[in-house]
Amino acid sequence: MIDQLLQQLGDLALGSIPTIIIFVFLLISYRYLLYLPLMRTLGERRERTLGAIEKAKAAIAAADAKSQEYEAKLRAARADIFHRRELRLQQLNGQREAAIAAARQAAHERVASARAAIEADAAEARSHIESSVGELAGQIMRAVLPAELTAAEGVH
Numbered sequence: 001m002i003d004q005l006l007q008q009l010g011d012l013a014l015g016s017i018p019t020i021i022i023f024v025f026l027l028i029s030y031r032y033l034l035y036l037p038l039m040r041t042l043g044e045r046r047e048r049t050l051g052a053i054e055k056a057k058a059a060i061a062a063a064d065a066k067s068q069e070y071e072a073k074l075r076a077a078r079a080d081i082f083h084r085r086e087l088r089l090q091q092l093n094g095q096r097e098a099a100i101a102a103a104r105q106a107a108h109e110r111v112a113s114a115r116a117a118i119e120a121d122a123a124e125a126r127s128h129i130e131s132s133v134g135e136l137a138g139q140i141m142r143a144v145l146p147a148e149l150t151a152a153e154g155v156h
Helices: 004-129 133-144 148-153
Strands: none
Touching: 004 133
């Protein structure tokens, strides 16, 4: 019985050799025809994907760097514009102060000349009044006093 069992196992093993050879051939064919090209394609895809991700990260980093550079240039330009504006305002304020000072000086000169003219007119009026005091006194006396008293005084 054991001999028979061994005999059957031997026949079975001998009959399975072509199946094993075909299986090994199919396994090797699968490995070289499907599995290795598929793994190579997946590897290339992974490398391309990682490469694209790396390129995208590099592009984002470059864009961030350019953005920061532009922002720095924009801040510098704004600071320059603000500085120029301040200088211009200082210049305009200086010009305004100079114009105000010139107008003040001109006004002081006009006031001084008007004051001098008024004083000159007043002095002339005083001298004219002083020179005509006698005549004015006579006119006042004639207007106030009766005509006989004025004639009698004129006689004295």
